[in-house]
Amino acid sequence: MTIGSRHRTKQARKQDVYVALHGVHRPKEGGVSFTPVHKVSAYEAIVEQIEAAIEGGEFQPGDRLPGERKLMADFSVSRATIREALRVLQATGVIESRPGDPRGPVISAFSPRLLEKSLSQISRHGGSSRVELLQFRLFLEGSSAHLAALHRTAEQLAEITDAWTAMHDAVESGKLQDYPAHVQRYHDGIRTASGNRLLAACGGVISDIMGDLMARRIDEDHDAEALLRRAVTDGAVSLERIRERDASGARAAHAAGIFRFYEGSLSASEQQSLNALV
Structure with a gap:
């Protein structure tokens, strides 16, 4: 154990562990701790909606998402935003996209x-x-x-x-x-x-x-x-x-x-x- 750590109380070190696990300090008795909210970008919101539609059964494995033009219109965003959302969905195994295929990407059979x-x-x-x-x-x-x-x-x-x-x-x-x-x-x-x-x-x-x-x-x-x-x-x-x-x-x-x-x-x-x- 280092010299500095010897002089820290066990309670202080336990607080360090709590912060490492939760990202916030332990709330004082009778008080409440809140964490900052984070602004969700447009592509993240699109990813969440598509994942929710798949979880809800609106899309089945093997189904195709609409093409980019339709998605741009449905979500009222740019092509770049749609492509970023599709890139994330493909990277996480939710969809499969084939280069040069004019049709929409396919819903994967399995997504961790x-x-x-x-x-x-x-x-x-x-x-x-x-x-x-x-x-x-x-x-x-x-x-x-x-x-x-x-x-x-x-x-x-x-x-x-x-x-x-x-x-x-x-x-x-x-x-x-x-x-x-x-x-x-x-x-x-x-x-x-x-x-x-x-x-x-x-x-x-x-x-x-x-x-x-x-x-x-x-x-x-x-x-x-x-x-x-x-x-x-x-x-x-x-x-x-x-x-x-x-x-x-x-x-x-x-x-x-x-x-x-x-x-x-x-x-x-x-x-x-x-x-x-x-």
């Missing part, structure tokens, strides 16, 4: 981004309990580690290792505010190495949604640094299993590490509901 948005809405507004979110996450992350051990490339292993090293260094140096970003990159790297886009999309959404739960877990623990050190140690075990291409070992270690992080804040019945996945 649409899946992410739908899952996020269900999880945030569908009343999912804490134990349901944890069950889903243990299943997803364990499966991701299993597949990562089988399919990871040398480059992907290096990225996961680099993220774990950053986690370790953040905790050992007392820079707890940096830990959330590094652990997110660690988990993202494992999901990417799994080679399964569905696992990557679903796991990323659940991980983001559980950011509040992670922040509370760190804030409420009497020794947050010890909690994170144990998490780093558990992460090293998962990493080693992936390095060794031990698929079943990676699944077990990764799920167990996530469970241990939250275990101290769970009731006996919640722990029992999760034991089958560990």
Whole structure:
């Protein structure tokens, strides 16, 4: 731990973690914190409307969007704005556009981004309990580690290792505010190495949604640094299993590490509901 960090209170360092996770300072008791609003550009609004139409069933996979002229008229914007919106939709896999085709772009059969948005809405507004979110996450992350051990490339292993090293260094140096970003990159790297886009999309959404739960877990623990050190140690075990291409070992270690992080804040019945996945 650095000299400067020794003189900072645990509460101050917990506030740093809260800010890193939420982008705002913890609201004072009896007060409310708001975040600044951001102006949405025209092309972003078009992207949102088209995605909403697809989610609502107005367009099916294989259907075509109207051509550029019709879209320009419908949205009352320039050709450049329409093309920027279509570029974003194509980059995220929502549509497929063929150069030189005078007809409108085709709605893709699968879009990770649409899946992410739908899952996020269900999880945030569908009343999912804490134990349901944890069950889903243990299943997803364990499966991701299993597949990562089988399919990871040398480059992907290096990225996961680099993220774990950053986690370790953040905790050992007392820079707890940096830990959330590094652990997110660690988990993202494992999901990417799994080679399964569905696992990557679903796991990323659940991980983001559980950011509040992670922040509370760190804030409420009497020794947050010890909690994170144990998490780093558990992460090293998962990493080693992936390095060794031990698929079943990676699944077990990764799920167990996530469970241990939250275990101290769970009731006996919640722990029992999760034991089958560990």
